[in-house]
Amino acid sequence: MLRTEALSRAFGGLQALAELSLEVAPGEIFGLIGPNGSGKTTLFNVVTGVYPASAGRVWLGGEEITNLKPAQVIRRGVARTFQNLRIFQRMTVFENVWAAQHGLPTLRPRELVLPDRAAEAERRAEVRRLLEATGLADRAEMLAGGLPLPDQRRLELARALARDPALLLLDEPAGGMTPRETEAMAALIREVAAPGRTCMVIEHKMDMISALCGRLCVLNFGRKIAEGAPDAVLSHPDVLEAYLGHEAGDA
């Protein structure tokens, strides 16, 4: 589904991604972990065209998407959420999800001004279904800026799903959530991945990520230091060292 080959990105002298080669299979929930600043979010940004790659290539479902503009990547079936929460604060919860449909390839330009009655009703019903599924239905008419943090994360997920993406990139979907909320979010992700949707999840919560993901990749200083099944990866000496420091790695 997603493949990168020797993908690199430097910011001045800082190598945020160093020759990263990855392959995410269709329908897989793939975990991306690593200490802060290890390049996880940079990978999402390079894949979605926010930053151009310094070197290397990216393919999406067989088509090369290296250095396409963000809107072009998104229109090929990618959606993402943000670690630092980006929502349209001055719009209602409903409008935030509705907004994700404006750029759907199936929406003709004319419909931006003159909607087809039936098609528009169907799309609005889809927005309500997504709000229902993410537990936001009763807040649909609230301004999104006023939502508590866990609801804002769910809103980001609902908005990403409104594009019905083939590849869903989730950047710390349970960031700042309580254990119970985290569990609910994991269940939600499993649900949205069930119809064979490919998901890539960045998370620091190891319990969640090892239960959720079939495979993990661990980054450190922009390099891949381990990849494979959660149990094997999390007991890998390099991973322990990266997370816990040198002495703990030795112990």
Added chain:
Amino acid sequence: MDPYLVSVLSNIGMISFIALSAYLLLLTGEISFGQQAYFAISAYGSGIATAMWGWPFWAGLLWGATLAGLAATLVAIPTLRLRGLYFSIATLAFAEMVRLVFEIFTYQVEIDGELVGPDGSDGFRDIRYIYDSNVTAFEYMLVIYGLLALVLIGFFVLERARLGSVFRMIGEDPMLTEMQGLNATAYKVLAAAMAGVIAGIGGGLYAHLTTYVEPKIFNVMLGVHSLAYGLIGGLGTALGPLLGVGIDIGFLESIRAISGYRMIVFGGLVAVLLIIRPRGILDEATVHWLRRRWRRWIHAQD
């Protein structure tokens, strides 16, 4: 109707177009100090069409607004790559350039033994189509408000449609807008073109009401005012900039006691509002609240 009142109301109507023009760009998050350029281009363009080429009024107005829209598009394509302050300065520079071009622009023809047409800094006299056609000031005021109503209806349709939502998305977060599969720059160019046409309608109406335009009318103060109207009145609805125009021309100008100090009071008002209500009186939160109240009230009537 009292001639003074007709003239004040006509002024409010015409200035509303340029206020709405600046408002449309404010929705996309861009601060333009240069919408007076499109007002000017259409004032000259439509004036030339009716006074010199003998076109009918409506054709002249359409021509002026089209010219303004084209100019706005051409300016938007390079400048919208700039962001924030850089864009604002570029619009200001362009508008001053347009004004200085009109200072030297001379194009006159002889009609009935008299020279008619723009004459550099002496301006452009005798745009007399309206008076020659015996349209009264009151009737012309109705023309202004009829067109303003059409533009407002256009805004209401826009704001309910997905396109209006795209503009507001760009205003909040251009990168997040791109992440919804939308080319933010292309939509900003579209907004700038529409804003140019709207300012152009105002400019054409203005030239035919005053019958005389000169370059210095279209100075930066006009641009700053049109920007301030949206910021005072509010960015939550197209009625916001109209409220701003009403406050400035309708209220401040009519209070004779402060006549000499109007600009000072206006400037202070802008400064205070920017601090306590950065997105104006009718900001998004207020409009949202009013809409909910309105819906609930309608519901209660059923």
